[in-house]
């Protein structure tokens with residue numbers, strides 16, 4: 001079969017627990033895995049989505065009251081503010097960031113009323129599932145079972161609530177919803193987006209649609225996981241393309257699972273072969289990358 005016709009990403013049900021070897025294989029093969037039966041309450045997920053849509057429907061002046069700091073790690077980041085690393089045209093998106101309160105306090109919008117409650121709930125759910133996934137990887141990676149708990153429990157994770165508005169007629173022809181990039185963090189969990197558009201770059205250099213059943217979670221490895229596994233688990237390049245069909249808004253909610261800022265990202269000994277990167281702390285690595293995407 002032609003590679004274009006095979007699904008780009010393997011699907012893994014975790015109803016009966018996580019099959020660690022299947023998870024590892026999916027991630028080492030493609031950097032992505034689609035997780036079904038994850039146990040996150042679907043009707044509450046809908047409530048969270050509704051609150052997020054209601055927030056982005058507010059007037060721009062009201063949303064801009066929640067721009068805090070210059071690195072965009074909390075609160076609102078306006079349309080056209082962030083560009084992918086190495087790209088000079090900003091992405092066609094606006095977003096909101098929620099993070100770990102103990103690392104930097106969150107801001108919350110006054111309305112919609114349900115926003116703080118539902119979004120804080122979703123953060124905790126994704127935090128739990130994300131760490132479960134990393135913990136499962138310790139076995140195939142052959143590292144101590146508490147490796148990721150030590151590195152990332154209570155870490156600097158960020159839930160990004162994204163809105164890609166309908167593409168304006170006068171948009172820069174080079175601009176896309178999200179230009180090609182790799183995620184910075186250990187692992188990203190993306191609760192199914194409201195419409196298509198996400199694509200990954202496969203190892204043959206072809207862009208392929210990432211398809212997932214409704215209610216699945218798309219997980220992908222970031223640069224930090226690639227770094228400590230010396231690229232065994234790749235941080236696969238992905239992007240969000242502009243709509244080909246109806247020109248409607250798209251919403252999605254990636255959870256970027258980060259280590260603690262002080263955690264040292266050190267290549268696991270069994271993957272060292274002289275090509276590995278030096279040790280760096282999670283905080284230093286993040287600061288470097290935020291500068292590159294124009295957010296710091």
Ligand SMILES: O=C(O)CCC(=O)C(=O)O
Pocket residue numbers: 160162178183190193198238239240251252253254
């Ligand atoms: O909107 C999406 O589906 C993906 C967004 C993404 O890749 C990101 O924000 O890093």
Ligand SMILES: [Fe+2]
Pocket residue numbers: 181182183238
């Ligand atoms: Fe991404």
